[in-house]
Amino acid sequence: xxxxxxxxxxxxxxxxxxxxxxxxxxxxxxxxxxxxxxxxxxxxxxxxxxxxxxxxxxxxxxxxxxxxxxxxxxxxxxxxxxxxxxxxxxxxxxxxxxxxxxxxxxxxxxxxxxxxxxxxxxxxxxxxxxxxxxxxxxxxxxxxxxxxxxxxxxxxxxxxxxxxxxxxxxxxxxxxxxxxxxxxxxxxxxxxxxxxxxxxxxxxxxxxxxxxxxxxxxxxxxxxxxxxxxxxxxxxxxxxxxxxxxxxxxxxxxxxxxxxxxxxxxxxxxxxxxxxxxxxxxxxxxxxxxxxxxxxxxxxxxxxxxxxxxxxxxxxxxxxxxxxxxxxxxxxxxxxxxxxxxxxxxxxxxxxxxxxxxxxxxxxxxxxxxxxxxxxxxxxxxxxxxxxxxxxxxxxxxxxxxxxxxxxxxxxxxxxxxxxxxxxxxxxxxxxxxxxxxxxxxxxxxxxxxxxxxxxxxxxxxxxxxxxxxxxxxxxxxxxxxxxxxxxxxx
Amino acid sequence: xxxxxxxxxxxxxxxxxxxxxxxxxxxxxxxxxxxxxxxxxxxxxxxxxxxxxxxxxxxxxxxxxxxxxxxxxxxxxxxxxxxxxxxxxxxxxxxxxx
Numbered sequence: 001x002x003x004x005x006x007x008x009x010x011x012x013x014x015x016x017x018x019x020x021x022x023x024x025x026x027x028x029x030x031x032x033x034x035x036x037x038x039x040x041x042x043x044x045x046x047x048x049x050x051x052x053x054x055x056x057x058x059x060x061x062x063x064x065x066x067x068x069x070x071x072x073x074x075x076x077x078x079x080x081x082x083x084x085x086x087x088x089x090x091x092x093x094x095x096x097x098x099x100x101x102x103x104x105x106x107x108x109x110x111x112x113x114x115x116x117x118x119x120x121x122x123x124x125x126x127x128x129x130x131x132x133x134x135x136x137x138x139x140x141x142x143x144x145x146x147x148x149x150x151x152x153x154x155x156x157x158x159x160x161x162x163x164x165x166x167x168x169x170x171x172x173x174x175x176x177x178x179x180x181x182x183x184x185x186x187x188x189x190x191x192x193x194x195x196x197x198x199x200x201x202x203x204x205x206x207x208x209x210x211x212x213x214x215x216x217x218x219x220x221x222x223x224x225x226x227x228x229x230x231x232x233x234x235x236x237x238x239x240x241x242x243x244x245x246x247x248x249x250x251x252x253x254x255x256x257x258x259x260x261x262x263x264x265x266x267x268x269x270x271x272x273x274x275x276x277x278x279x280x281x282x283x284x285x286x287x288x289x290x291x292x293x294x295x296x297x298x299x300x301x302x303x304x305x306x307x308x309x310x311x312x313x314x315x316x317x318x319x320x321x322x323x324x325x326x327x328x329x330x331x332x333x334x335x336x337x338x339x340x341x342x343x344x345x346x347x348x349x350x351x352x353x354x355x356x357x358x359x360x361x362x363x364x365x366x367x368x369x370x371x372x373x374x375x376x377x378x379x380x381x382x383x384x385x386x387x388x389x390x391x392x393x394x395x396x397x398x399x400x401x402x403x404x405x406x407x408x409x410x411x412x413x414x415x416x417x418x419x420x421x422x423x424x425x426x427x428x429x430x431x432x433x434x435x436x437x438x439x440x441x442x443x444x445x446x447x448x449x450x451x452x453x454x455x456x457x458x459x460x461x462x463x464x465x466x467x468x469x470x471x472x473x474x475x476x477x478x479x480x481x482x483x484x485x486x487x488x489x490x491x
Numbered sequence: 492x493x494x495x496x497x498x499x500x501x502x503x504x505x506x507x508x509x510x511x512x513x514x515x516x517x518x519x520x521x522x523x524x525x526x527x528x529x530x531x532x533x534x535x536x537x538x539x540x541x542x543x544x545x546x547x548x549x550x551x552x553x554x555x556x557x558x559x560x561x562x563x564x565x566x567x568x569x570x571x572x573x574x575x576x577x578x579x580x581x582x583x584x585x586x587x588x589x
Contacts, residue, residue: 043551043574044551044574045520045574045576050550055500056518056519056520056521056576057520058502058503058518058519058520059500059501059502059503059518059520059521060500060501061499061500061501062499062500063499091574093551136548136550136552137548139547146544146545147545148533148534148543148545149533149545150545150547151546151547151548151549152547152548152549154548154549154550155546155547155548155549155550156549158549158550158573159525159528159549160496162522163521163522163525164495164496164500165493165494165495165496165521165525165528165529166493166494166495166496167493167525167528168492168493169492169493190496191494191496254533291552408538408544408547408553408555409538409539409554410538410539410540411538411540411542442538442539442554443554443557444552444553444554444555447552447553448547448548448552448553478551479554481568481569483568
């Protein structure tokens with residue numbers, strides 16, 4: 001089928017890949033090499049995932065993402081992006097992973113994907129599914145974070161990388177993840193003003209970890225890139241502030257300034273030691289949450305990995321989840337970065353070939369050997385990065401005041417949840433809090449508030465966030481207009 | 492102010508889209524959200540209580556950029572502006588007052 005020739009009618013395929021990021025692309029390449037039919041579904045208009053959010057096809061961009069850190073994912077993208085033998089379904093949202101009905105004569109297939117495409121909703125049956133949905137920014141809720149102009153740092157980066165657009169004039173980046181250095185650098189290159197880059201980590205803490213001989217020897221390329229960026233920021237007189245966190249955003253109709261406060265050595269925010277930066281945009285950057293909703297909706301076993309992605313899917317050595325022929329790859333297994341995601345995609349693809357009986361165990365082991373070796377090295381680095389990028393414990397709780405909006409969609413304030421918790425000792429789960437207060441009940445289905453809600457409940461009840469659980473995920477996992485259902489099949 | 496990067500970037504010829512009836516220039520293929528922010532519109536929808544919402548994620552997760560597309564003859568649809576490419580003549584409806 002020609003690229004993006006999107007049918008609104010039911011279809012069957014051998015392997016459906018959800019997500020056209022590094023994992024999905026790498027898996028597609030391996031599966032195609034073995035003659036397996038592949039359908040790739042993604043919400044974006046083009047392949048690449050968030051790391052390689054491509055400019056529109058109608059644009060031509062000289063020197064797109066020149067930094068070396070993109071080289072390997074770029075190669076994976078170029079290997080398959082124009083492949084006519086892959087059935088690409090862009091601008092398409094998977095609303096649910098369903099089991100085919102035993103009462104309907106079906107065309108086979110282990111799983112049924114309920115998809116909203118440009119022409120409406122339909123079902124896609126697949127013998128195997130690879131779920132590689134990536135991750136999104138872990139939001140920090142703080143006073144003023146709903147003011148126009150406060151975004152995720154990744155959101156700002158998406159505008160620059162893909163849209164070739166600087167979505168503001170003067171930026172403050174604040175958080176704990178080194179990604180914000182990359183974003184600051186890309187903003188500077190694009191001609192924007194960066195008022196400050198604020199890290200929660202103390203300078204010595206960051207240095208000590210980066211200088212660890214294990215990291216320095218094996219990952220000198222990344223370290224070199226980081227020190228180059230720091231040098232460029234210094235040359236542009238951009239203050240890089242360590243040991244501080246954002247405490248509020250202020251402005252009449254939109255952001256006009258950002259206030260940061262010092263974090264004392266025991267991790268407590270000291271609101272008496274503040275600095276204010278004038279700016280019209282704030283990008284927050286505190287790590288990532290895996291997009292786990294489809295895995296949860298499908299009923300796959302999950303586990304809690306806190307700063308490595310929140311709720312992530314359990315899997316075996318071949319990256320098969322607890323559900324037969326539902327494979328998982330990329331950040332949904334643990335947020336380890338794009339290069340690791342490539343290797344996970346390759347291993348999962350070999351696992352799928354093995355599961356479909358295309359290759360035997362021996363051949364599978366040989367095919368996956370190189371990817372496994374690389375993955376283990378990359379995960380060692382990811383573990384160091386996760387530790388480095390971790391904000392102080394309880395930062396999320398310290399950042400909110402009583403009247404900070406916790407759930408953006410339903411405008412529920414922290415104080416409302418706390419009152420409900422005080423009034424009803426039986427609220428022990430995120431779902432119970434949702435029933436009583438409407439947190440997580442809005443259009444984003446709890447993606448933005450879920451992590452913070454779980455932390456608040458856990459703190460109040462003396463539990464761990466994993467004991468509070470995520471919100472129950474139900475199909476459709478994203479809101480779908482009635483008109484789209486009327487135009488197509490509704491599962 | 493926001494700005495489109497022009498150095499090293501070739502865009503197709505500009506087209507007109509309408510934001511609450513106001514004609515603005517945009518480019519086919521860029522996201523509706525880019526077109527809105529470039530035109531100075533940062534509040535894109537209202538929450539279930541009618542309060543103004545503003546985009547946070549730019550990747551289809553937060554639903555804060557849900558805007559109404561007027562399809563004529565009384566029909567309209569709601570789309571995530573960050574995931575929807577601009578086409579010529581698009582008529583967008585966003586909350587007034589900002």
